[in-house]
Amino acid sequence: DVKVTQSSRYLVKRTGEKVFLECVQDMDHENMFWYRQDPGLGLRLIYFSYDVKMKEKGDIPEGYSVSREKKERFSLILESASTNQTSMYLCASSQGPTHTQYFGPGTRLTVL
């Protein structure tokens, strides 16, 4: 059974802190994605990666960076957390040719 896990379900951080969100998939998928979900705005792509050490900006990359040192792991980094980064963060992975995405359970991040 496919599995995407995220390091935390709930996280509370303070403004200015550096925050790491980890995502691990066990399906040997090439592609991994980070989204945020906010009420009324649907899923918005932050970054994605199509191979180890390869990354591309999504629709809203500002304030975020990512790291993919191993195929199974994709990390989202908030260099200096701000209150407007309070959101639900979802990780997903996929493989071609049709790229069905498999999602993790999500991390609800609150920045105070």
Add this chain to the structure above:
Amino acid sequence: ILNVEQSPQSLHVQEGDSTNFTCSFPSSNFYALHWYRWETAKSPEALFVMTLNGDEKKKGRISATLNTKEGYSYLYIKGSQPEDSATYLCAFLRGGSSNTGKLIFGQGTTLQVKP
């Protein structure tokens, strides 16, 4: 800019009603169209992926059709049940050299089924 539009944005129906929603997407450079179901407090789960014009997929009471020439897909739910309450997302995958695996999601249709 590629847009994937879903309508309606939300829908309230009574248990037993049948319903349908629409997803419109660019008709050029098509590779695949996905439907996902996203229940409250859970993660999106794949329902269908369709690749050919005229494709029809079915899973229980839920079915989907695809028209790639005019750029739309319909999702149908027959005899809605409260457990069908969720947000239904469609997502478009471009073909050719643009196929990086990045899906372009619509905003979703939120269905509420009242008992």
